[in-house]
Amino acid sequence: MPASPEAVLEAARRKHLRLAAAESCTGGMVSAALTDIPGSSDVLERGFVTYSNDAKREMLGVAEATLAAHGAVSPEVAVEMAAGALAHSHADIAVSITGIAGPGGSEHKPEGRVCFAIAGAGGDWTETVEFGAPGRATVRAAAAAHALALLAEAIDRSAPKA
Structure with missing residues (x-):
């Protein structure tokens, strides 16, 4: 279900979540x-x-072995990105997004495949969405909107912080 940025912010404020x-x-x-x-x-x-993969490793602690085994566009990397965002911040919930916006892709990782992960107070989970190949801008916008919806869901699942 779509979630506006305003709704995400307000829901997080009500529960005192970062x-x-x-x-x-x-x-x-x-x-x-x-x-x-x-x-x-x-x-x-x-x-x-x-x-870049270097940024994923250096800023978020994504393991080289995970990147080598699964590639940057994978649920495994998305999970490590979200966990790394939590570990390198003071946030209660983190969302990660990694995908192939296009043009391009392959038989195994088509254009429009985007992997997401949530880590933190609302529980940890991952999702992969196939947006198809409607064009780079459309895939990126759809991925950002989906990430906001995942944040809203994670906030909803979270207990209020004191």
Whole structure:
């Protein structure tokens, strides 16, 4: 279910939760959507744009072995990205996004495949969505919107923080 940035921020405020985003193919679009809202600094603790594998390793602690075994666009890397965002921030919930926005892709990892993970207060889980090949901008926008919906779900699942 879609979630507006305003709704995500308000839900997090009600429960006194801080958020982080670890983004690859969206290049900071989730963080930008949240920071477009005045006063978002009380909720968005930080964002990581980790487009390269080096950035994923250096900034988030994604293991070289995970990247080698599964590739950057994989649920395994998404999980490590979200966990790394939590470990390298003061956030209560982190979302990660890694995918193939296009053009391109392969038989095994088609254009439009995006892997997401949530880590933290609302529980940990991963999801892979096949957005198809409607074009790079459309895949990126859809991935950012999906990440906001996942954050809303994680907030909903979380107990309020004292």
